[in-house]
Amino acid sequence: MPELPEVQTIVDDLHKVLKKKRILSIRVTKPRLLHNPLTFLRQHLVGATIRSVRRRAKLLLFDLSSGYTLIIHLKMTGQLIWRSHLGKLSGGGHPIVGVASVPNRYTHITIDLSGGSRLYFNDVRQFGYFKLLPTSALVQHFSSYGPEPLSVDFSLSGLRAELQRRRRSTIKAALLNQQVVAGIGNIYADESLFVAGLSPSRRVGRLTQVQAAKLYRAIRQVLKRAVHSRGTSFSNYVDGLGRTGTYWPRRLVYGRAGSPCRRCGRTIKRTVVAGRGTNFCPHCQK
């Protein structure tokens, strides 16, 4: 559920509190969520120090002193909550209705850290996962992912090239395709398309050069603003303290079907494109 801005917010918050912490033990009640044997995980995790917490696409990366990197995907309903020995909270993820404390019935993995703090992985639908890889294997592991949209790796010419390969696809499907650009999900796909003035169901091949450039700029602008707002949320993200991001009240179309368009005042419509609920303004987006 969390997309790039939400994952970035969680990563930034967790990096502050987890950096230099040593992993003392790990407990798993749902082995299905691990992509490695538990013994292998323990072997390279326990005793290692967390060097840094980073993000690639929608995944969190924990670089360890053991030469391994722990990859965590929150998928739709995962959350990572850190709690200090005094009860201070950090991290975040999908909010769980009526459940504010950790651990709880959705806590599937617990990591004990030096200093008496703990990191809890909670996931209602259990789609999320933990995967441990040698740090040296990361480049290969992410070779099928497109560029980070907020880095210099993401260029207009590169986007054009990727779009060219998928000219029969709808623009929305292309934005959701992680091979085109990494980190965009349903919310920011809809928001970017509104800012670019493009209909979600439009075929990629029918984009003009000017429109592709508008889309490129829209993606970067929308994601930058969302990161600065600590994500969107309300229904898709809260931080460790239960606070939502502030992008939600600023959103332009996502979840606003039936409400007036902020630009033209006409009604925002909802359809299904690329198999996903899609919100757009038929008047402002062509």
Next chain:
DNA sequence: ATTTATGTTTACAG
């Protein structure tokens, strides 16, 4: 009480 929808990704069919 059923049915429908949910922010993700992958496997599979066409």
Next chain:
DNA sequence: CCTGTAAACATAAA
């Protein structure tokens, strides 16, 4: 190669 659909699982809303 490309695209659309279903499915992994659980819950809340309709």
